[in-house]
Amino acid sequence: MTGEELKQNRKKLNLSQEELGKKLGLSKNTIYNYENGGVIPKSKLPVLINFFKQNTLTVSDTQGQLSEKDALKVIETIYLHEEELMKYENFAIWVASKRAEEKNETLKKLLKNKLEGH
CATH class of the missing domain: 1.10.260 (434 Repressor (Amino-terminal Domain))
Known part of the structure; x- marks a missing residue:
């Protein structure tokens, strides 16, 4: 390196x-x-x-999706750092969402933006 x-x-x-x-x-x-x-x-x-x-999350070259390993890493990170993440407005909004569908859509959008570098 x-x-x-x-x-x-x-x-x-x-x-x-x-x-x-x-x-x-x-x-x-x-x-x-x-x-x-x-x-x-x-x-x-x-x-x-x-x-x-x-x-570092790696994106599958073939489908542009997270690998299962990376998806599990994201879930584990969220779980382990939930208290720290609650300080961030977008995460707090996602957690406060009442409907599971809203939570899933919000999380998908946040992850997509992160992967696209926004």
């Missing part, structure tokens, strides 16, 4: 250098240095690669 790849992966997850650093136990300056031509130590490469593999 190069510094440019690190930067691209970080941006795909909408993380700042500081946020990524906190998640990895590194400083913002360390992430900045890696992204701007600094040498990424071999000992840090597996940590970086595993982090991005675990936090």
Whole structure:
């Protein structure tokens, strides 16, 4: 992984250098240095690669749909982080929806927007 790849992966997850650093136990300056031509130590490469593999959703190339594995990852993330997610207006609206159909449509729209980069 190069510094440019690190930067691209970080941006795909909408993380700042500081946020990524906190998640990895590194400083913002360390992430900045890696992204701007600094040498990424071999000992840090597996940590970086595993982090991005675990936090990146892949879309099936054939049908443009989430794989079952990724769909389960989304559900698990929602379940594990529900309290934190309730801070976000769109999530709170979805949870407050009275009809299951509305909840499903709202969630589909939010996931579609996320996958399309909106």
